[in-house]
Amino acid sequence: MKIHEFQAKDLFRNFEIPVPSGKLACTPSQAVDVAKSLSGPPWVVKAQIHAGGRGKGGGIRLTNSLHEVERAADEVLSNPLITPQTGPSGQKVRQLLIEEGLDIDREFYLGIVIDRRLECPVMIFSQAGGMEIEEASAKHPDLVLLETIDIIHGFMPYQARNFFYAIKPMPDKDILKGFSLITGQVYKLFISKDCSLVEINPLVITKSGRLVALDAKINFDDNALFRQRDIAELVDPYEMDELEVRASQHNLNYIRLDGNIGAMVNGAGLAMATMDVIKLAGAEPANFLDVGGGASEEMVTNGLEIILSDRRVRAVLINIFGGIMRCDVLARGVVKAAKEVEIKVPLIVRLEGTNVEEGKEILKNSDLDFSVAKDMEEAASMVASQVR
Amino acid sequence: MSILIDENTKVVVQGITGREGTFHSRQMLAYGTNIVAGVTPGKGGRKVEGIPVLNGVKDAVDIYGANASCIFVPPPFAPDAMLETADAGIDVIVCITEGIPTLDMIKTAHFVRKRGAVLIGPNTPGIISPGKTKVGIMPGHIHKQGGIGVISRSGTLTYEVVDQLTRAGLGQSTCVGIGGDQIVGTSFIDHLRWFKEDRETNGVVLIGEIGGTAEEEAAEYIEEEFNKPAMAFIAGQTAPPGRRMGHAGAIISGGRGKAEDKINALKSHGITVVLNLGQLGKRALQVFKDSRESLVRN
Numbered sequence: 001m002k003i004h005e006f007q008a009k010d011l012f013r014n015f016e017i018p019v020p021s022g023k024l025a026c027t028p029s030q031a032v033d034v035a036k037s038l039s040g041p042p043w044v045v046k047a048q049i050h051a052g053g054r055g056k057g058g059g060i061r062l063t064n065s066l067h068e069v070e071r072a073a074d075e076v077l078s079n080p081l082i083t084p085q086t087g088p089s090g091q092k093v094r095q096l097l098i099e100e101g102l103d104i105d106r107e108f109y110l111g112i113v114i115d116r117r118l119e120c121p122v123m124i125f126s127q128a129g130g131m132e133i134e135e136a137s138a139k140h141p142d143l144v145l146l147e148t149i150d151i152i153h154g155f156m157p158y159q160a161r162n163f164f165y166a167i168k169p170m171p172d173k174d175i176l177k178g179f180s181l182i183t184g185q186v187y188k189l190f191i192s193k194d195c196s197l198v199e200i201n202p203l204v205i206t207k208s209g210r211l212v213a214l215d216a217k218i219n220f221d222d223n224a225l226f227r228q229r230d231i232a233e234l235v236d237p238y239e240m241d242e243l244e245v246r247a248s249q250h251n252l253n254y255i256r257l258d259g260n261i262g263a264m265v266n267g268a269g270l271a272m273a274t275m276d277v278i279k280l281a282g283a284e285p286a287n288f289l290d291v292g293g294g295a296s297e298e299m300v301t302n303g304l305e306i307i308l309s310d311r312r313v314r315a316v317l318i319n320i321f322g323g324i325m326r327c328d329v330l331a332r333g334v335v336k337a338a339k340e341v342e343i344k345v346p347l348i349v350r351l352e353g354t355n356v357e358e359g360k361e362i363l364k365n366s367d368l369d370f371s372v373a374k375d376m377e378e379a380a381s382m383v384a385s386q387v388r
Numbered sequence: 389m390s391i392l393i394d395e396n397t398k399v400v401v402q403g404i405t406g407r408e409g410t411f412h413s414r415q416m417l418a419y420g421t422n423i424v425a426g427v428t429p430g431k432g433g434r435k436v437e438g439i440p441v442l443n444g445v446k447d448a449v450d451i452y453g454a455n456a457s458c459i460f461v462p463p464p465f466a467p468d469a470m471l472e473t474a475d476a477g478i479d480v481i482v483c484i485t486e487g488i489p490t491l492d493m494i495k496t497a498h499f500v501r502k503r504g505a506v507l508i509g510p511n512t513p514g515i516i517s518p519g520k521t522k523v524g525i526m527p528g529h530i531h532k533q534g535g536i537g538v539i540s541r542s543g544t545l546t547y548e549v550v551d552q553l554t555r556a557g558l559g560q561s562t563c564v565g566i567g568g569d570q571i572v573g574t575s576f577i578d579h580l581r582w583f584k585e586d587r588e589t590n591g592v593v594l595i596g597e598i599g600g601t602a603e604e605e606a607a608e609y610i611e612e613e614f615n616k617p618a619m620a621f622i623a624g625q626t627a628p629p630g631r632r633m634g635h636a637g638a639i640i641s642g643g644r645g646k647a648e649d650k651i652n653a654l655k656s657h658g659i660t661v662v663l664n665l666g667q668l669g670k671r672a673l674q675v676f677k678d679s680r681e682s683l684v685r686n
Contacts, residue, residue: 085630116570116600116637119494134643151494194489223569223636224489226464253634257626268568268634269542269597272623273665276647279626280664288627290634321544321551323513323527352551354527376548377666 001220003234004048006097008216015189017182017200018212022099024048031073032066034098041065042101045072047081047093050239052132052217057083059093062101069098094238102212106171107202109133110183112149112190121149121190123183125163129202155187171205178211193231194224243287243306250302252291259284261383262307262316262345264300266291266325274319277376281384286313295325300333301340308341315346315386317379320353327351327359335366346371346386350379390517390562391537391582391589392480392506393456397521398424400448400478402469403460404436408484412460412525413437419528421521424452445469445476456480458514458523463487466510467496474503481573482523483510490636493571500573507573511635512565513543524565526550534559536676537583539576540595541568541602541637545623545665549595552669558676561589568635570599576606580614591617591676593668594659596650598624599638603650611657619660619675621668622647 009019021038025031035043047059054060059081061072073096080090107129115122126144128136137144145166147159160180164170182203190198197219204214225232237245247254253268257275261283265271268290275285287310291303307316320330330351337343347370351359363370373379399416403409404426413423414437423439425448432443440452448454457478461469466485473481481500488496488510500507508515514524519533530547532554540546543565550563564579566572576594583589592614596603603622610618625647627633629640640646654661662671 114490114494114570116602117605119497119571121494151491151498191491194491196490221490221636222632223463223487224491227489255628255631255633257628265544267542267544268638269540269545269595269623270548272597272627272633272638273545273548273621275627276623276625276663277665285626288631288633321548323530323544323547324525353530353547375666377664380666 001222001225001231001235002050002239003218003220003231004050004095004236005046005216006048006095007234008218009213011189011193011218012213012216015185017185017189018210019216020099020102020212020214022097025073025096025098026094028070028073028077031096031098032070035066035069038098038100040100043069044099044101045069045076046097046099047076048095048097049081049086049091049093050236051083051085051091053083053085054081057081057086059083092238102204102214103207104204105207106205108204109136109201110186110203111197111199111201112186112195113197115148118148120151121187123147123149123155123159123187127167129204133201149187154191155184157184160184172209175205175209175211182211182213194221194228195219196221243310247289247306250299252289252299252303252306254303254306255288256310257285257287259286260312260314260387262286262310262313263319264289264291264303264307264316265319266295266321266330270319270321274317274376277380278317278383281380283384283387286310292325295329297329297333297336300330301337304334304337305341308343313345315348315383316343317383318347318349319376319379320351322351322353322355322359326355327353328355328362331359331362335362335368338366338368343368348373348379348383350376389586389588390520391579391586392562392564393515393517393521393523395520397456397480397523398422398452398454399523400424400445400452400454400457401426401439401460402445402457402473404428404439404441405431405434406460409460410436412458413439415525415528416458416522419522421523424448424454445473445478449476449478454478456523457482459483459485461485463489467492470496470507471499474500474505478505480506480508480523482508482512482514483573484512484514484525485509486511486568488569490570493569497571497573508564509567509572511569512567513546515562515564517562518560526563530554531563532559534561535588535590536560536672537579537586537589537592538563538595539579539592540565541597541635542595542623543568546595548665549593549621549668553593553672556669556673558672561586568637570637576602577609580606580609584614584616589616593672594618594620596620596622597635597638598627598633598640598647599635599645601644604653607654607657607659610659617675619662619672620654621662621665622650622654625663
């Protein structure tokens with residue numbers, strides 16, 4: 001789960017990680033009011049969307065007067081923000097973070113993630129602040145330092161020193177104390193809130209010698225939200241596709257993609273593999289939809305309804321390998337969905353596994369218009385030929 | 389032979405009184421699995437399908453000689469169940485549970501290893517040695533006893549692959565799901581090592597997916613140390629970056645974990661990669677037949 005920068009900074013404040021003074025605004029006039037309450041000029045107007053690369057898309061503006069704050073806020077709020085991560089249509093901006101502008105002396109990168117191979121958290125520090133860490137690793141691998149963290153001991157002071165004393169030229173010694181505090185607190189936040197990523201880029205030293213987290217990005221482990229209720233409440237439905245919101249309410253794993261072949265599959269791995277064969281057959285999947293290894297009739301009905309509410313969908317492929325989920329359950333779900341929503345596009349069904357004959361029988365005896373594929377390869381070519 | 393489990397395996401089912409636990413215990417019994425006990429704390433003394441229910445795993449080991457466990461316990465309680473099982477001295481722990489927090493799994497996997505137990509999963513369909521026993525939730529009837537080892541990060545995708553292998557006349561020695569989460573108890577390489585030592589196994593199919601670098605590491609191991617033919621399939625060639633594709637572990641992050649990189653790594657280490665899942669059975673027949681012929685010739 002992702003949250004906005006202003007929410008991440010609120011968490012930073014709770015964990016005593018220094019951030020610039022700032023407040024949220026939803027209109028240009030609110031932005032001006034917030035700016036007035038902060039020290040400045042300059043002020044920074046920051047679009048609050050989840051996608052990265054906001055600066056490149058013009059979503060972060062440095063302003064030197066209240067008039068400029070108002071104009072920047074108006075511009076950012078009126079047009080969808082297009083960044084390298086939003087896709088070509090961009091993302092509408094509903095909220096702005098207005099912050100005091102700081103005099104920056106130096107910029108660093110500080111992040112923490114789980115290393116899957118080492119099975120532990122890893123803190124990453126780079127002197128190439130402001131640059132994306134993937135880019136920094138490629139361009140200046142010698143400047144990117146890693147500290148693997150033992151989960152029993154946690155992040156130790158020597159590890160903060162390893163980072164600090166490698167900085168060239170070395171900052172004022174007095175800054176080490178603040179640096180140790182921030183790295184330690186970042187680790188504490190990561191562990192206590194079940195994060196999957198905490199990133200400060202850049203972490204700056206101001207001209208007056210203060211260490212400040214200028215930006216903040218936090219992602220959370222979805223599996224842990226059951227015990228992080230306060231975090232779960234931070235979800236922003238505006239950041240999600242409308243159909244994805246609907247699917248999640250039905251406990252369905254649905255991800256909207258750019259193609260026009262709707263696909264319903266049981267199991268995540270098989271769902272991905274089905275998307276792949278659709279592509280290999282020369283078509284593009286409209287979605288990823290995993291109704292689950294043990295889906296019920298109701299989930300199948302809901303899943304099919306969601307696929308069919310996507311107007312771009314021109315053909316639907318249902319690929320089920322009945323293991324725990326029985327093919328007859330699937331068939332009943334499809335028939336029920338067909339009664340509730342009219343299916344106007346070609347439907348190709350491929351069934352295999354437990355109770356496959358009963359499933360096929362149920363479909364055949366319904367007044368549904370559909371084609372049966374004998375295997376995955378045939379299913380993909382049948383569905384692709386429908387959109388060619 | 390087979391790896392990790394066979395006809396002598398004695399299974400304890402944790403969470404046996406729950407809906408899933410009861411249903412799959414019945415399925416396992418029907419397959420011939422020797423379930424010696426079930427555990428649900430506080431419900432000791434009952435019976436499920438004629439199997440005694442106990443309050444703790446230690447009794448299952450001490451009284452009934454259990455040496456493998458199958459866990460159907462909800463995510464908040466599953467780490468505790470795994471630790472209890474490892475502490476009780478069980479050799480093979482299969483954790484079916486999906487949705488365990490990553491940080492819990494880091495600690496749990498570490499503890500289980502320290503106790504010398506083998507953890508399969510979590511978020512796995514389990515493990516089956518066809519014709520002998522199954523500890524998990526996979527449909528038994530699609531399997532056939534034979535010489536191919538299957539290692540997978542997935543569930544239904546594995547069933548699809550196994551079904552194609554069986555139809556192609558290629559039976560399986562053992563099929564194991566290592567789990568779809570970020571942190572799992574055993575890796576591709578762990579199971580490859582066991583398959584390497586297993587005389588009944590004469591080839592291996594790897595089923596990987598996007599996220600992490602487990603397939604790349606396996607590719608390196610196969611070229612350097614594995615002495616049997618291997619082939620692979622990678623799901624998620626069309627998956628968008630930054631999105632979690634159902635499995636917690638199936639996510640391309642920071643430009644890492646792409647299907648393309650995995651496929652290239654496997655190929656560069658001399659491993660056949662099937663790009664179209666629909667053709668896996670046919671290709672497997674070729675790969676394993678060619679290698680048999682080359683073995684005969686040498």
